[in-house]
Amino acid sequence: MSPSKVSRSRKDAPLEKVGRAFFDRSVHAVAPDLIGMVMMVNGIGGRIVEVEAYHHTDPAAHSYRGMTLRNAVMFGPPGYAYVYRSYGIHWCVNFVCEEAGSASAVLIRAIEPLTGLPTMRRRRGLDDERLLCSGPGRVCQALGITDALSGHRLDTPPFSLLLPPEKPDVAVGVRIGITRAMDYPWRYGVAGSRFLSKPIKPLEQSATVLASAAAAR
DNA sequence: CAGTGGATGCTCT
């Protein structure tokens, strides 16, 4: 599947599976294209509404200082899941992008729940639909993602990734929950969605933000 | 809503 085909609008078309070539592109191209896609694990999931891009030149990327045991999957070929433990408690899932060795990936930060809500509620121990998948740790808990799925292909079960019939407008914001390279404008999401981990504020046009945005091109 | 602090365990220095 070609990148140009991916970004085309698909009104009235059935959901279409995303192939491995989708991820063999710049993280800064893949990340906004992921917004609106349906992501499921064993048939449970929903619409991706928030992601963050982590290029290997980004000081906040796990791969920034080279390969280690934890981040090895990031250095492999595109189209694989990289799952890591966060704050000793949570799991977070990334989609590896770009050619093997690039070590760049997109963090899945929030999903709008569509299928398997009873299972999600049981796993999360919550009722509020808005709190089921609105954060990277919550996404993994609700979908049952652990390090057992790290290094697993994204185009084979239990994963399924589907293109939506219509692409939502994608908002760009600065990253959150991170201390290094905090003002990198590489957070993408559906503006105004109530399922975001936090609202996306309009980009501040600071020199730092503009410089890093330019560097991403 | 906004801000604060604790839980918790792995990775890398």
Added chain:
DNA sequence: GAGCATCCACTGT
């Protein structure tokens, strides 16, 4: 031993 790509409960508007 420090520092997390986080979440939750609790406080005070």
